[in-house]
Amino acid sequence: MVLERKIYKKLLEWKNDSQGKKALMIEGARRIGKSTICEEFGKNEYETYILIDFAKKDKEIETYFKSHLNDLDTFFMLLQTHFGVRLTERKSLIIFDEVQMFPQARAAIKYLVADGRFDYLETGSLISIRENVKNIVIPSEERHINMYPLDFEEFAVALGEQLLVEYIKRCFEKKEPLERSMHNQAMILFQQYMLVGGMPMPVVSFIENKKDFTEADKEKRDILRLYREDIMKIDARYRSKVLAIFDQIPGFLSQHEKRVVFKQLQDGSYADQYEETFFWLSDSMISNECFLCNDPNVGLSLNETRGYVKCYMGDTGLLLSHAFDENELLEDEVYKQILNGKLQINEGMLYENVIAQMLVANGHKLYFYNHYNEEKHRNDIEIDFIISNNSKLKYKMFPIEVKSGKRYSTVSLNNFMKKYKERIGAGYIIHPRNFMIREDIICIPPYMTIML
Structure with missing residues (x-):
């Protein structure tokens, strides 16, 4: 069952206004529905999307961020191959789910947004807790929005x-x-x-x-x-x-x-x-x-x-x-x-x-x-x-x-x-x-x- 959420309208406004200039960070408590709304948005509003769940601690994915950010062509090629999804410039979405579990991905937003090929959504719990932002530069290319329980x-x-x-x-x-x-x-x-x-x-x-x-x-x-x-x-x-x-x-x-x-x-x-x-x-x-x-x-x-x-x-x-x-x-x-x-x-x-x-x-x-x-x-x-x-x-x-x-x-x-x-x-x-x-x-x- 898919629940109708008001935040969906805000996601549309971000997509139409930002035009790839900023990533959107959705913050909220555990089990609030962040991942669900992002996937629903990806399915409905883009030709293709990829959701990277950092809570799964996929070492192969983490290696891409550590070794290939200086070569984004290779970085995106590896992502597409790993997930079996073809990304289309300006028509695809990449979702960083529970990004606080892998802070390097959040730090990479600066370069990914500047590259301009795709749109980026991030979801996180406890994002600003000190342990989760050590040794990274918080990207200014990030807009924040809070997600609450159903009103x-x-x-x-x-x-x-x-x-x-x-x-x-x-x-x-x-x-x-x-x-x-x-x-x-x-x-x-x-x-x-x-x-x-x-x-x-x-x-x-x-x-x-x-x-x-x-x-x-x-x-x-x-x-x-x-x-x-x-x-x-x-x-x-x-x-x-x-x-x-x-x-x-x-x-x-x-x-x-x-x-x-x-x-x-x-x-x-x-x-x-x-x-x-x-x-x-x-x-x-x-x-x-x-x-x-x-x-x-x-x-x-x-x-x-x-x-x-x-x-x-x-x-x-x-x-x-x-x-x-x-x-x-x-x-x-x-x-x-x-x-x-x-x-x-x-x-x-x-x-x-x-x-x-x-x-x-x-x-x-x-x-x-x-x-x-x-x-x-x-x-x-x-x-x-x-x-x-x-x-x-x-x-x-x-x-x-x-x-x-x-x-x-x-x-x-x-x-x-x-x-x-x-x-x-x-x-x-x-x-x-x-x-x-x-x-x-x-x-x-x-x-x-x-x-x-």
């Missing part, structure tokens, strides 16, 4: 719900609620997305097995095992810390504030000791970081506080499987409770994680806001996410609160909007109910997050 819209299309997505978009643009039965249908679809997630293999398994959550869960646990194996291969200096954070993500997200509390990991530990840890997890795209920003102004990143961080899983379906073992999912009827909107334990964790995932897929960096009241000895304003329009001249920020239940207070959001009213574009509540506007707050159902 809600891609998931809906995979399940044949394209018309429902179009209706959701129209209602958001018109600022009106969906018809009640359609809202219920969209919420069921969203709940399925929250349970399955957006990793391609679990999605395909879910569809091909007639919406069997258990079969999708098996695929997700295979991916989690791969992540753990990757962690065990990294530098021993920070391996145990990465593993500690990875294992504790569900625990931290199940707490009220949802941020990482370093003292819970180890007595006496503090944020600076985990800098490499978060670099690894975010760079591998296993997690999505969300930093505290207590003076939200032009350029949220200028005012971020890295000592206070929330660490969301890059895919909410993986978070669910990470948080519960197989028996818990079935015995506690977790699937049934979520589909019926009745899960009490960890419901906020899943809701907030999936909204973070959807915002990141839309290109947003994640920030949150807390205001501590000295008199009350507690936070009196808590904002889950702040996103911005990234305008340098007409900067506006958009605070977002995520509510997993139908009853909630808007006191925090009201106070935040009052405090920073000159900087606010709009305030959002994301809740399970239909679209509505309450005073100055736009309340949207979670499936409309694709429009933010």
Whole structure:
């Protein structure tokens, strides 16, 4: 089953715009579908293509890069003979898959692009981790693009719900609620997305097995095992810390504030000791970081506080499987409770994680806001996410609160909007109910997050 991915359009734009002047590097987590989309693109958009999988450690291929880059005629002749594929100038594509496994190939991009005969796609995981770029010059002839799990819209299309997505978009643009039965249908679809997630293999398994959550869960646990194996291969200096954070993500997200509390990991530990840890997890795209920003102004990143961080899983379906073992999912009827909107334990964790995932897929960096009241000895304003329009001249920020239940207070959001009213574009509540506007707050159902 071939899944329709939005990144395909970006690949077409690169092909039409670059005209062989730059290679395109697709970065993403393991099992995100990078190789699949590249092969699909090669089949559809070129006369021929070659995919070189550097994870296979083919010594013969590696020899070509080491010995024949000074004679590209011979280099391409050897590639064509090895793969049994005829390359046609300006009509063929060469794909370097998992290129971080053989850095010399990435360094060769400079010369291959300058040669101008063919187009080049690269795929990689953990590309900028220091171990993978030692002793090579990073080519300037390389353009980068991130690939994420399927977003809600891609998931809906995979399940044949394209018309429902179009209706959701129209209602958001018109600022009106969906018809009640359609809202219920969209919420069921969203709940399925929250349970399955957006990793391609679990999605395909879910569809091909007639919406069997258990079969999708098996695929997700295979991916989690791969992540753990990757962690065990990294530098021993920070391996145990990465593993500690990875294992504790569900625990931290199940707490009220949802941020990482370093003292819970180890007595006496503090944020600076985990800098490499978060670099690894975010760079591998296993997690999505969300930093505290207590003076939200032009350029949220200028005012971020890295000592206070929330660490969301890059895919909410993986978070669910990470948080519960197989028996818990079935015995506690977790699937049934979520589909019926009745899960009490960890419901906020899943809701907030999936909204973070959807915002990141839309290109947003994640920030949150807390205001501590000295008199009350507690936070009196808590904002889950702040996103911005990234305008340098007409900067506006958009605070977002995520509510997993139908009853909630808007006191925090009201106070935040009052405090920073000159900087606010709009305030959002994301809740399970239909679209509505309450005073100055736009309340949207979670499936409309694709429009933010």
